[in-house]
Amino acid sequence: MDPHLLRTFVAVAETGSFSAAAQRLSYTQSAVSQQIATLEADLGTALLTRRPVALTTAGERLHRHATLLLVRLEAARADVTRAVAPPGRLILGLTPLAWTEQMSAALARIRGESARLHSHVLVADRDRIVTAAATGEIDLALVDGFTAPNDPLRLPEPGGQGAVGVAGGPAVVAVPDGHPLARRSELSLGDLADAYWIDAPAVAPFSRLPVDGLRAGLRYDGADVTVLAGLAAAGHGLIVLPAPLVAQRPGLTGVPIGSPRLVHRIELLRAPTSEEPATRLAGLLGAEPLQ
Amino acid sequence: MDPHLLRTFVAVAETGSFSAAAQRLSYTQSAVSQQIATLEADLGTALLTRRPVALTTAGERLHRHATLLLVRLEAARADVTRAVAPPGRLILGLTPLAWTEQMSAALARIRGESARLHSHVLVADRDRIVTAAATGEIDLALVDGFTAPNDPLRLPEPGGQGAVGVAGGPAVVAVPDGHPLARRSELSLGDLADAYWIDAPAVAPFSRLPVDGLRAGLRYDGADVTVLAGLAAAGHGLIVLPAPLVAQRPGLTGVPIGSPRLVHRIELLRAPTSEEPATRLAGLLGAEPLQ
DNA sequence: ATCAGTTACGTAACTCGTAACGATT
């Protein structure tokens, strides 16, 4: 089970082909075949069917474990090497809705202090951000999501351990100004099973809301909040968003959600070794326990 | 960074000696020396000082990562191999305070159903149980602890992901019947900074309570709840325990805790692959979300 | 002088690539 073998196994699993995996990893097809064979021999099980190439049950399990293991291995390496030579840089990762004025101000302040600090901001979806934080690709990450009040975000595997809440606020349903629902003082998501929703997987996937059975009328495959808010204002569907964000968009009204109790929450993730200035920024952001 | 090297690195780190590590792993001292050298070359850092052998900063970091990585690797292997040949067994792990009548009844029922099921119960401290669950050494684990209501237990690294709450109840301070505090209807832990506590690391370490500055008068290094309750009844010190447990002990009064809000919680951890009958038992235990 | 880790070197094992082979469409 050495990482080499796991890596090629993952490549085969993902490409569905020995030759494609070989190409991706700059091996010969033969080498890949041999590596898979030794892995299977080691574990005493078939991991893949051939012709067509597909994962067996054991293979599926290994695939899940292997991807995580490889990320963590990478993370360990990054942590150790960076313990030695802390880079003079600040790379910040954000999920789209994790951007706040407060954060922006804090970053400005940091950059003002350490002049010419090489800094870099990356906005991406949650999974990407969380793994990047785990491997040390980014120094500091802010990840957002909706949960029950006081509940932490349920973050994906390789990172969620050391998350600290830094901000939390009400979640609302964003509806166009004229819409009949806009006059309501409170909504229950359960009552809205008939409504159509905008599913924006990269921004605020409703599949992650603690509610079932919402129906997607439109899928938005981008990460731009302005566009998303525009779509909602144009009546393409409902969407759950942080209250402050809705408040500052013309054409949209935020209707408080009565049930389930829901807040928008931002959590901070730090690379295992995050030296100054990441530590400093984390401090500025307040990293209040927020329970 | 292949696991082989990590394993010997961990051995050296733990024994504090190349030769001892070599002996433990059935290598020659020379082999160990070479392995550490390649690891250091790979990471580009010294991991250990020689004469005396001790971890450098980078080494300490790697040590933390490496132990976890090795456990997870073991866990992955166990999971995959057991996916193939689910063992006809049920090994149950418990922390001492996770034992309940309900659980006992559920186990009895399972064993009644599948006659002659090879089963096995292991009571140990939290760390041991959590890693054992992660590696598949045990099929099902029940881990207890004290937290704020609705908060999940903060479990140690390699396992805490898929924990589900199965039971929760009030936590009380156990005081001997005659004790002046026994007449109080409610206590605040903060007010008890002057009192002496029993520290029972294997059962209910107060270092894990969400309170600071408690003072240990007596340390109990065992895992037997009866002895512990006896010590408390004899006035050796105060201890936080689940209310039902205190209620059924003669000589002890449980005084409700007003602040911080505290509950005793039991969570269920499953081995990644837990086939019947572990799944069945988990079902019987109700694995209610408990939020 | 002894103890503990390093280095040199030879051998054994492994890993990969080439090339021939086999099976599936």
Next chain:
DNA sequence: AATCGTTACGAGTTACGTAACTGAT
């Protein structure tokens, strides 16, 4: 016949053990 995975074999590399070496107490 073409495609894709397997197998055989040889070459290059790696990894370990023996043994000599080095430095510290």
